[in-house]
Amino acid sequence: MLPMADTPLLALLAGSNWPHLFDRKALRAGGDIARGSSISELRIDDSDADTLRLSARVTAPFDAPWNSQIKLHRSSDAPFELDLRCTCPDGGRCAHNAALLLAAAERNTDPVPLVLQAPTLAPVRAAAAVAVEPRAVLTLRTERFGVRVHRTAQSRIGVARLSFDYAGQRVPPDNRSTPQRSDDSGIERARALEGEWIDQLADFPLVPADAVVGLYLDDDDIARYAPSDYVLERGEGRPASPAHLAKVLSRLAAAGFTLEFEPDFPVELMAAPSDWHVDVRDRGDAWFDVKLGIDVGGERIDLLPVLRALLADPGFPREPLPNERADAMWLAAVDERRKVPLPLKRLRALIEPLLEWLDRPTEAGAGREPPPELQLRLPQVAILEELPLKLDGGAGLRERLAVLTAERPPALPAEGFLAELRPYQQQGLAWLGFLADAGLGGILADDMGLGKTVQVLAHIWTERAAGRLKKPVLVVVPTSLVANWRNEARKFAPKLRTLVLHGPDRRELYAQLGMHDLLITTYPLLGRDQKFIKPHRFGLLVLDEAQTIKNAHTQAAQVVRGIKAQRRLAVTGTPLENHLGELWAQLDAVEPGILGSERTFTTLYRTPIEKHGNQARQQRLNRRIAPLILRRRKEDVAPDLPARTEILRSVDLEGRQRDLYETLRLAQEARVQAAVSEHGLGQSGIIVLDALLKLRQVCCDPRLVKLDAAKGILESAKLEHLLELLEELISEDRRVLVFSQFTEMLDLISAALQRQQIDHMMLTGNTQNRGALVDRFQRGEVPVFLISLKAGGVGLNLTAADTVIHYDPWWNPAVEAQASDRAHRIGQEKPVFIYKLICSGTVEEKIQAMQSQKSALAQAVLEGGTTRGLSFSADELAELLAPV
Incomplete structure (x- = not known):
């Protein structure tokens, strides 16, 4: 026999009395573990002649894997020392270390007897020496x-x-x-x-x-x-x-x-899993598949049906129970007969990140099994990092998402787009390009006035010029924005073949869809026209002012979800007004299922965040939506903006208001022609100005026109547009000045705001307490200040306002600028946005178009009703009085 000092430690361990250090139960269980091949990653380090180190990953039946470590050390002046350590709750003298010692001892075929002393361990009862334990x-x-x-x-x-x-x-x-x-x-x-x-x-x-x-x-x-x-x-x-x-x-x-x-x-009770897996398959487009599995006795078992069954089981505790042990197990059904014990803690950690999809009703249909994998969209790659499992595959997927989501350099539109984009708009165009490259939908949620429409048009033009957008683009807008989209498309991308699906004859136009690049319709018409829209497939669906469908149960929201489009894009300055459900509705309209069902979203996000202030859920929601929403506030891009931005809003007249305008136009055209024929153009100024005034009043509101034909007409497209605009601005915490030259129009606006319960003040020539009103507005007590252009165009300092609306723009640019300067002046720290509301196709739009070239005309029309400086041709007058 070799001397003890020269004998390999593994041989000494194999022949030692180490079993006496364990109680019978641990020793018995350790034998079962060793015989059951439940030891993995076994390492035996005997490189040091005086120290033997053993380590392994040990899995007992129906238990989680534990890490066991054992060290046997000898020295010349001390007895042999055996150090037992394990991550299990029992510590050193556990079944896991017994199994490890058995497995290590079997590696030595020539054991040398050795009596181990373990002074650091409590003495144990000696086991009866038996040939074989039962x-x-x-x-x-x-x-x-x-x-x-x-x-x-x-x-x-x-x-x-x-x-x-x-x-x-x-x-x-x-x-x-x-x-x-x-x-x-x-x-x-x-x-x-x-x-x-x-x-x-x-x-x-x-x-x-x-x-x-x-x-x-x-x-x-x-x-x-x-x-x-x-x-x-x-x-x-x-x-x-x-x-x-x-x-x-x-x-x-x-x-x-x-x-x-x-x-x-x-x-049949199965053994505990020996391994857990997440398998990821990258499809190469905007989708990837995830399969979850466990290995039990050499068999790979699909976990998705198991997890879905757990969620459907009302007895499954989704939250820890009182006094629940950390190592609590749950018998999960693998099939009708077999059950496998799984740690409750790990089950919950696995289910939690996937609840949006696991808890969703199967789309496979009645009587059909759901797919064996989760089918997820590219922005959801981050979920993989939340799973407490070993990941197989997916590296290329993460790399691809990293490339797509990396900050891109500002992009320029393709040649032929006639607008010069500001730097932040170029960044917006680059982000829209990311969505297109990834095949994803998203929400462009820039603040009002930052040019969302021009960014989308630049994107459409660029994609079409590159040959990536071959099918028509359908744009759905509120009725009040039809003219604005049509005009901006004509102005910035005149080569886009644009078709407006609006008006009584629109149904005849659906046969022409394939011959156009850009189609414009409205939310109210979707329900009526869905049978004409449904057969077509669009390259891109754009939902402008997407807060219109913030209630997913409205007809418009339902029809939008049924439109067939390769990609979808929502455009809104207010993706969230009242509650998170509005954000879900808009995001779900462009990326269906990205946040799970409405019920699941409410359970997982709305209730925890809104009612309980759950920051972890808030952060998770932020991660879910971050790749799909681009939002810049005016304050964020102020360095890239001029101190003053002017925005023209076009409004279409409809129904009885449009009929009134046309009737009055014909009457005034005849009246003007008669006066010019009798007195000449130079002597007919008063009649011309009166005719233009009446047409402008119809554009503002038919109730301003003191004619029998106007009585009883309550429709006012511009007033409705103003109310929508104010509601959006107030939701963004804006302070707004509304100017009109007609004090009676201000009265009508005030009455409408009262019905909408919008706080406001009004200043006209009859106001006695101007200073007190100004002070209240400057203190931020009310969001809207209605001001008569003549009374408030000068002499006021209203720097609390960051938005100016000209309801009926004053045709003299200098006078108009003076009114705008009530907000845009020294002391103003925020960018000022100036809106002009113009009824398209009417005298308002035509004078606006002539304004830069015909300053004399503007001077004549706007100088207190006189004809001083009036100088324009008969052709130009005919154009002013032309049909809508």
């Missing part, structure tokens, strides 16, 4: 159970038969008390250990079968039961069903019993 086996079966009194009554009960396994030989228990002796089988029985196993059964609600079945069965039936059969008593001496017995199986397995299942037993 393994306690419970075999589960189902028996038919007939009641003696009612012979026709049949039920099924669960029976567990106990036996002991000695190295593959099975023997039933007996009542002999001799600690160690051979029996007829030739096996050296360890009766003391067998007795300990039998005693453990007393810790469970199991009773010997003969204690209860004899009360209900005839002698012939009793013969089916052996003395080693146990049943679960459900009360009144009656045994329980197999399903009730199955509820204690995981506890029996955890206690070390080996469970075997007869085919007729309704439940």
Whole structure:
């Protein structure tokens, strides 16, 4: 025999008495683990002659994997030291370390006897030396159970038969008390250990079968039961069903019993998973697939059906229960018969990031199984990092998303686009390009006045010029913005073939869809025209002022979801006004399912964030939506903006208001022509100005016109547009000045604001307390200040305002600028946005178009009703009075 100092430590360990350091239960369980090949990543480091290091990842049945570490050290002046460590709750002298020592000892075929001293460990009771330790086996079966009194009554009960396994030989228990002796089988029985196993059964609600079945069965039936059969008593001496017995199986397995299942037993308890997986498949487009699985006994089991079943089970605890153990397990159904024990903590950590999709009703249809994988969109790649599992694949997917979401240099529109984009608009164009490259929808949510329309038009033009956008683009807008989109498309992208699907004859235009690049319709018309829209497929669907569909249950919102489009884009300055449900509705319209169902979103995000202030959920929601929303506030891009931005808003006249305008136009045209024929153009100024005034009043509101033909006409397209505009501005916490030259129009606006419950003040020539009103506005007490152009055009300092609206623009640019300067003056710290509301196709638009070239005309029209400086041709007058 080799001297101890020269003997390899592994050989000493193999021949030592280390089993005496463990109690019987740990030693027994360690043997089962070692025999069950539940040890992975075994490392034996004997590079140091005086120190042996062992480590492994050990998985006990129905338990989580633990990391075990053992060190054996010798020195010349001290006894051998054995250091046992494990991450399990039991610490060092556990079944996991016993299994590790058994596995390591088997690696040495020439053990050298060694008595280990372990002063740092509590002394343990010496185990009886046995040739082979018995393994306690419970075999589960189902028996038919007939009641003696009612012979026709049949039920099924669960029976567990106990036996002991000695190295593959099975023997039933007996009542002999001799600690160690051979029996007829030739096996050296360890009766003391067998007795300990039998005693453990007393810790469970199991009773010997003969204690209860004899009360209900005839002698012939009793013969089916052996003395080693146990049943679960459900009360009144009656045994329980197999399903009730199955509820204690995981506890029996955890206690070390080996469970075997007869085919007729309704439940089979599987071993704990040896590994968990997340498999990712990149489809190469905007989609990727995720499969979840566990390895049990060499079999890969799909976890998605298991998780969906758990969520559908009302008994599954989604939140930790009071006094729940950290290592609590849940028996999850793999199929109709098999169940696998899974750690509750890990299950919850796995389900939580995927709830939006796991909790969603299957789209496979009734009677069909859901797909074996989760089908996710590219922006959801971040979810993979939240899963507590080993990731297989997906590296290329993450790299692709990183490239797509990386900050891009500002982009310029393709040649032929006639607008010069500001730097932040170029960045917006680059972001829209990212969406197109990824095949994604999104929300352009810049503040009002930052040019969202021109950015979208630049994107459409650029994609079309590159040949990536071949099908028509459908733009859906509020009625008041039809003219604005049409005019800006003509102005900035005149080569885009634009078709407006509006008006009484629009249905005849649907046959021409394929011949146009840009189609414009309205939300109110979607419901009426859906049968004409539904057959077509569009390259891009643009939803302007998308807050219009913030209620997903409206008809317009439902029709939008039914439109077939390769991509969808929402445009809104107010994606969130009242609650998170509005954001869900708009994002779901452009990327269906990206945030789960409305019900799931409310459960996961709205309620925790709005009612409980849950910051973790808020941060997760931010991560979910970040790649799909671009929002810049005016304050954010102020360095890129001029101190003053002018925005022209076109409004279309409709219905009776349009009819009134046309009727009045014909009458005034005849009147002007008669005056010019009789007196000449130079002497007909008063009649010309009166005719233009009446037409301008119709544009503002028919109630301003003191003619019988105007009575009873309550429609006012411009007033409706103003109210929508004010509602949006107020939601952005803007302070607004509204100018009009007609004090009666201000009265009408004031009445409408009162009906809308919008706080406001009004200043006209009759106002006595101008200073007090100005002070209130400057203090921010009211958001809207209505001002008569003549009374408030000069002499006021209203720097609290950051927005000016000219309801009926003053045609003299200098006078108009003076009014705008009430907000745009020294002391103003924010960019000022100036809106002009113009009725398209009317005298307002035509004078606006002439203004830069015909300053004399503007001077004449706007100088207090006189004809001083009036100088324009008959052709220009005819153009002013032309039909809409």
